[in-house]
Amino acid sequence: MAVEQGPGAGQQADAGGRDRVRALVAPDRLREFFAPRSIALVGASETSGWARLAVLASTLTGFTGPLIPIHPRHETAFGRPVVRSLRDLAAEPPDLAFIMVPTHAVETVIDDAAAAGVRNVVVLASGYREVGPGGHDLEGKLVAQAAAAGITMLGPNCLGFINVTTGAAPFGLTVPLPLTAGPVGVALQSGALTSVVLGFARSHAIGISSLTSVGNEAMIGIADMIEYLVDDENTKVICLFLEQIGDPAAFARAAARADAAGKPIVALKAGSTEAGQKAALAHTGSVAGDDAVVDAVLRQLNVIRVRSLEELMITSAMLGYSRVPGGRRMGVVTASGGACDIIADRSSELGIEIPDFAPQTAAAISEHLPPFASARNPLDVTGYVLANAATSFLNAMDYALDATLKDPGLDFVLYGGVNPPEAAPPDELMAQAMEQRMAWISERIATSPIPVLPINPTTVDVGPHAREVLSRHNLHVYNGIDLGLAAVDSALRWQGSRGTIPAELLQRPLPDGDLTEAEPWSEAEARSMVAARGVPVVPGELVTSADEAADAAQRLGLPVALKIVSAQITHKSDIGGVALGLAAAQDVRAAYEKVRAAGAWVAGATVDGVLVTPMRSGGTELLAGVTLDPTFGPVLAVGLGGVWVEILKDIRLRALPVGAAEVRRMLEELRGIDLLRGARGSQPADLDAIAEVIAKIGDAALSLNGTLRALEVNPLWVNGDQVEALDVLIATGPDGKSGTELGA
C-alpha cells in the first residue's frame, strides 16, 4: 500500500535542509549512487530472508565487486567473513550500504555509515511515514540525519535497486532469470511489483537498464529518478509505476526534461486517492474527479499513461527498441485472416489507418500469393504459402514485407513474420535457412525507410530458443495484438505532443491551510474582475429600485433577467433570487420586488442590489471553471452545459496555465463538440473565439494567486462568433479580494 504523501526530494526538510537534500539527489550524485563498485550488506546473516535475497540478486546479476556482510554477532555469512560494523570499513568505505536492520536500529547504522565515510545508503526498513504521524516524524529525523552527513538515501520502506548494466544489485526480492540489459529504465512506487515487472520483462525479452523501488521517497523521489534516467545513456525510455505524485513541480520539471531529451515516460498510475479537499461551492469541483485530473496532468506533461502492467512493459519495450512511426498509416503483413480482422477492429478503435496498398505494392505481393488470396491491406498471405515452403529461405510474408516498405502510402508496417521456432530446427539445412532469414529480416528492419514493428498475435512468453535467436539478430518482437497496437498508438501520441509542455506548469506552490475555506464574491465584483481580464461579460446594471430596474431593462433591451447580488447568497435561484425572461416594464418592476425580497431569506446577507442583464436566446451554453486541486493546484474544466456536464460528465480538464490553442484542443475533445460545429441546425460557433475567452478565464483565475479557490463562468454563452459570460462565480481564501486588483 502506498504511503500517504510522496514528498519527493527533501520536501520533509526545512528550507536549508531542502537545499542540502537537493544536492544529494542531483544527477551526478545519483549516477554515483546507482553504480556502486562495492556494497555492504548491513544486518546480513544466514537467517535473514532479505540478506539471502540480496546475496542471491548480486550473484545472479554477476556483480563482481566486494559484497561485505555487516553483523555484530556473526563471524561469517554466505561464505564471506562478516564485519562487525560499518565503522570498521572506514579505511576503505564501501560505495553503498544496503541497510537491512530493523527500524529501531537504522539510526545507529546511519551514524556508523557517516563515521565510515559511506556516501550512499539504501534503507529497507518499514515503519516510517507509511504508518502515520509517528513514523512521519521518524522519517523526517532520518532524512535530516543522512543529509547532515552528506549521505544520499534510497527508501526507507523500499526494496533497493538493480543496475543491470553494472550488475550492482542491492535488492531484496527475487530476480527472474535471464535478466537482460536493455533500454528500459524502471522506477516503482511499489516494492512487490519489482519482481512482477522483472518477470514480465524476462518473459517478453525486454531489456532493463536499471530498476528501482523508491519506497517512501524520503530523499530520492520519483522526479529525481526521472532526472537520473534522462541522463543515463543506457536508458532510452522511462517506465514508472506510480501511486501518487508527491512533488508535482519537480515531477513536471523532470517530465519536461525527458520530453526535451526525447526519452518517453510511460506510467501506470494506480490507486485512486481519497476525495480531495475542494471548494464545494462551484460546479467544477464536483465533476473534476481526482483521477481525471491526474489523467489531464499526465497528458499535459506528455507522459504516456497506460492501463495495465502488461501495457506498461510492452509500450516501454516498443519505445525502447523500435523507431516511432511518422504517421498513422499502417501496412499489415500476416499469415492469418483472423489476425487481420482483429488487427483491423483494434486499429479502427485507435484511429490507426490501414490504407489500400499502392498498385505496385499489390502487384509485387501478388507474385508470391496463391491464386485464391488477394494482395490487400491488411495482408493475409494464407497458410498455404507457409506450408508449401519454396526453395528460398524467405517466405511470402518476407517478400510482402519487402514490397510494403517501398509503399509511399505507408508510415509503418506491422509484420507477423518474426516467430523463430521453439526449439532448434531438426537439421543443419533448416537451421541455416532460419538464420539466413532472421539476418535478412534484421537487416531489412534496420535499414528500412519506415519502421517495421514485428508482432505476434497473443501475449505469450518469448521462449528460451526464440530469445536466443532474436538476441543474436538484434530483433525484438511484440507479443499481443492488443498490447502492441495500444503501444503504437501511445508512441504516436507521445511523438505528436513533444515540445508542448508549458514551462510554468505545476510550478506554483499550493496555498497553505484549509483549501475548503472559501469566501464567495458578489456577482458584481466577480463580473468586474473577469471583465478587467478581458473576458466579455453580458452587459448588466446593478440597480436598487424597481424604477431603476425598468429603466435599465429599457436601455439593455428586453427581455431581461434579474438576479439578486450578494456575496452571501450563492444559490440565488433556490430562494427565488432570480427572475428570467422578463419581457415588459411592468414585469421587470414586479420581479424586482420579488427578487429583492428573497434577500430576507438569508440571515445577515448584505444585498448590494439587483443585477439586470439582457436575456440571450439561441446558441449554446458552455461551462468554464477553475478549481483548486489539492495536489496539482488550479485546474481548468471546460464542458457543454446542462445534461452534458450534469449527466454525462463530458468535460475536459487541464492544469493551468493553458493557452488558447490548448483550450481549443479541449473543446475538440468534447463528445458534444458537434453541437458547437453546427449539428442539429445550430449556427457553427467560432471555436477560436471561445478558446481565447476561456484562456482569459484561466488567466483571471491564476491572477488570484494563492487566494484562488474557485472561479466559474456558467454559463458561458456562445452563438456564432459571440461569446459572453452570463454568470460569474468567484470564491477565494482568506484575504482573497484585498490581495488582487479588482475591476481595474
Place this chain on the structure above:
Amino acid sequence: MAVEQGPGAGQQADAGGRDRVRALVAPDRLREFFAPRSIALVGASETSGWARLAVLASTLTGFTGPLIPIHPRHETAFGRPVVRSLRDLAAEPPDLAFIMVPTHAVETVIDDAAAAGVRNVVVLASGYREVGPGGHDLEGKLVAQAAAAGITMLGPNCLGFINVTTGAAPFGLTVPLPLTAGPVGVALQSGALTSVVLGFARSHAIGISSLTSVGNEAMIGIADMIEYLVDDENTKVICLFLEQIGDPAAFARAAARADAAGKPIVALKAGSTEAGQKAALAHTGSVAGDDAVVDAVLRQLNVIRVRSLEELMITSAMLGYSRVPGGRRMGVVTASGGACDIIADRSSELGIEIPDFAPQTAAAISEHLPPFASARNPLDVTGYVLANAATSFLNAMDYALDATLKDPGLDFVLYGGVNPPEAAPPDELMAQAMEQRMAWISERIATSPIPVLPINPTTVDVGPHAREVLSRHNLHVYNGIDLGLAAVDSALRWQGSRGTIPAELLQRPLPDGDLTEAEPWSEAEARSMVAARGVPVVPGELVTSADEAADAAQRLGLPVALKIVSAQITHKSDIGGVALGLAAAQDVRAAYEKVRAAGAWVAGATVDGVLVTPMRSGGTELLAGVTLDPTFGPVLAVGLGGVWVEILKDIRLRALPVGAAEVRRMLEELRGIDLLRGARGSQPADLDAIAEVIAKIGDAALSLNGTLRALEVNPLWVNGDQVEALDVLIATGPDGKSGTELGA
C-alpha cells in the same frame, strides 16, 4: 479472411438436400465424426507440407489408430505403405478421410470415399465460396455430392480438428506442446488462429477437449459445433472465434441449448461486416451499427463476447476450471500493495465490490501480519511475511485465505498465493514444504464454501515446472489481473443472465429480395396501425380545411401542431409541412394553408389531409424504432431523443421479440437514464409504463411479418406516467399494407 457468407448446416442445399444435410450433422453423427479410430490422409506424400503437419499432429497427440497415407503415385510415405485410392480400403473403410488434394481433385476423392463407404471427411482445399460466385457453385455441388453419399464433411477451406481426449488429429497446422486435455471446447472460423489459440492455451496450461477449424461451414456449421460441444461430456465451456454468424436461427437454438445445459459460450467476434442493406428512411437504421447489433444479439443469447484472443482463452479457462461466484463481493489476498491498487481500480470499473472484511476475519488475519501492515480488503500481507518465512509450510497469505473463506460478507476470493517456483526447490525439505502447501491450497479451494480464484499479476506463461506442480495438485491459476477480472465479470454476467433467452429469438426467416425497397405509409395509417396494437398515440384529427383545423384544435386543446399527411412525403418539416405551437384559432387557420401548400413541393404526392395534434410540453422525448437487420432481422432500438441519439448515439438494441422486462433493462442501460429518473428537476418517469409501450411497439413491428422494413416512433413522449407516440413512421416492402390488418 472470412468467406462472404457462413450458411451453417446445409443452407446451400435445396429443401430436400437440407434435411439430408441436417441428419449428417446431428449430434450423434458428429460424436462419431470427431472420434475417428482410423484416419486416411488423402494426398499425403513426403513433399506435401500439409501431410507432414498432419502426420506430426497425430504423432504429437499420441493417436494410436491406423493413419493411412493415400496417394496415386507413391509407394511409401512417413514410413508407412501408401494406398493408391480410398477405394482400395472398401473392405475396411477408415473412420475419416482427411482430404489434402488440390481443389480440382476433391470431387473424385469424394466419389472414392463414397464408393469405399467412408462416412466422414475433412476437406482442406480452398477455392470455394471464399473466392466468389464460381467457387460458391462448386461448394454447392460438393455439399450435394457428399450429402447424397451420406458423408459428413468438415470444410472445405479448413484445417481440420484435434480431439485431445482421443488423440485424433486430422489437422494441418503445428501443435504446440504440451497439449493438455481439459474443459475448453474450441471452434474457430479461422484456420491460422488454431495454432495461436493452442499456443496460448499451452502457455497458460489451459486444457482443451477438442479444437476445430470450421472453414467454409459448407455442412458442419458453427451452430452444429455448439450442439456437439454441448453434448460432449469432456467440454465444460464452449470457446469460439467468429467472423460471421451465417445461420442466426440455428446459432440461437444452439446457444439456448448451451444455456440450458449450463455450458457457457465465450466468443471473440471479429471483422466488421460490410455496411448492411437497410431502409434509409428511418432514423433507427443510421444509429444501429452492424457491430452494435451483433453485440446486442450475443448478449440476448447469453454468449460472452470478449475483446481479444487472450481474454477469450482466460475467460474460457476460468469458466472451465472454477466455480462461478454467487455474487460480486470479492475478497483479495495478495502480497503486493501495488497489485491491490491495480485490482481495486479495475474492480471499480467493472462493478466488482471489495467490501470491508468482517471483524473476525480482520482479527484472524492480523495475527499473521507485521505490525505496520493492516488487515483490510484488498489485503497486502507485505513482502516481509514472505521473506521472513515462518516454521509452518503455510505463509501469511494462506492463513488470510483461510480466514476470508469464512467471511459471510464475501462471494469469492481472489488469491495471489498460487505461484509455484520456476524450478524444483533446491533441497528436499523445501520441496516437501512446497508440495504440502500446494496440497493444502488445493484442498481448501476444492472444499471452500465460496469460489477461490488463484490469480497472478501479469499475463506470463505458466512455466514447465509450475505446470507440473499445478497439474499434480489439480490447481489452475489465472495469470493477469486485467484478464482475470474481466473473466470474473463475464462469468458473473453469464450466470445472471441464464434462462432468459426467448425461444422465438432469431427464428423468423428474413424476407427475400431487396431489403432497401421500402414504401412509407401515411402517418394517419401508421398511427392507426400502432394504436390498434395498444400503443398510446397522441390524439389527432385528420382535417381537410382551415375551418376543420380550427375546430379540431379547439376540441383537442390549444396549443396544437399541424402536419401534412401523405405517404409520399417523409421529410415533412424540410418542405414546410409542419407547424408547431399554434396557440390561437387564427394561427391554426393560417398554418393550415401553409402546411397544405407545402404538399405542392412533392410532385405526385397524394395528400390525405393535415393532422392536428395537441402540443405536449415538459417531459422527455424518447425514440423507439425497429429496423430490419440483414442478418438478424427486426432489431429494436431505444434511446432518448435529440442530442442523445444524434450526437451521443446513446441507444440500446435488441433483436425482437423482447418483453417489457427486457425493455426496462434497455432503458436502464442508457447513459441518459437519470433524465428519466428525475435528474435536473424533471418529473420521474414511470419506467415500467414506458417499457410496456415500447414492447408493444416491438410487437406491432413483428406483426408486419416479412413486409416490415422500418417502424419508428420518434418522439415517444414521456411525462411522469404519461407515455404517448407523437409521431409514427412505418415503411414496408412489397404488399406491406395489404398483408396486415390496419387500424382494426
